[in-house]
Amino acid sequence: MTIEQYNKGVDEWADGAYSFAIHCGGSSEDSRDAVQEAFAVLWEKREKVDFEKGRSFVLTVVHRQIVNHFRRRGRIELKPEINDEDNPSTTSETAHTLFDSKSILAECMQKMNEQQRALLRLRDIEGYSYREIAQILELSEQQVMVYLYRARIALKKALLAYGVSSLADI
Numbered sequence: 148m149t150i151e152q153y154n155k156g157v158d159e160w161a162d163g164a165y166s167f168a169i170h171c172g173g174s175s176e177d178s179r180d181a182v183q184e185a186f187a188v189l190w191e192k193r194e195k196v197d198f199e200k201g202r203s204f205v206l207t208v209v210h211r212q213i214v215n216h217f218r219r220r221g222r223i224e225l226k227p228e229i230n231d232e233d234n235p236s237t238t239s240e241t242a243h244t245l246f247d248s249k250s251i252l253a254e255c256m257q258k259m260n261e262q263q264r265a266l267l268r269l270r271d272i273e274g275y276s277y278r279e280i281a282q283i284l285e286l287s288e289q290q291v292m293v294y295l296y297r298a299r300i301a302l303k304k305a306l307l308a309y310g311v312s313s314l315a316d317i
Contacts, residue, residue: 148189152198157186160202163273164209170268171213171261181212206283210265255305263298270295 148156164185168178185208189196196204256264265284269275270291280295281288 148193148196148198148201150193152201153190153193156189156198156201156205160205161186163202164205167206167265167268167273168209168213170272171210171265177213177216181209181216184212185209200282203279203282206269207285210283214261251306251309251311255302255309258305259298259301262294263301266291266295266298267302 164182185205277288
């Protein structure tokens with residue numbers, strides 16, 4: 148990877164890596180630290196990492212940093228992000244419903260383990276392929292498919308407990 152490619156990678160991948168770290172359960176401070184560490188490791192290994200695999204490399208390091216952080220602390224905290232400023236035209240009733248929906252989803256996600264949250268985030272929100280997720284989480288593609296299926300079942304059960312029959316209702 149050249150210096151220009153590295154700089155381009157930082158510009159393109161930093162926001163996604165930070166978002167991934169936050170949704171894996173890291174606080175904003177811990178997530179920033181994990182992303183910075185990931186890019187520091189990428190810089191050190193830039194000659195050995197192809198640009199095409201750089202994004203996966205960064206997310207793998209971010210994931211390891213968050214996991215190591217949880218192991219050191221021995222607990223997991225998830226702070227739901229609710230930002231209604233994204234849609235200023237919502238009525239107060241719609242905003243309240245949106246708040247409730249996000250709260251329910253965040254609470255259901257909080258009940259899941261870190262790996263399940265990471266899998267759902269990477270596949271269903273970020274749109275990564277099974278192969279990319281396998282590289283990031285250091286699993287086989289088959290494991291990714293099985294664990295993702297189980298994570299979706301767990302999310303569905305948690306949502307049913309709140310009376311939500313599908314994600315379309317949220």
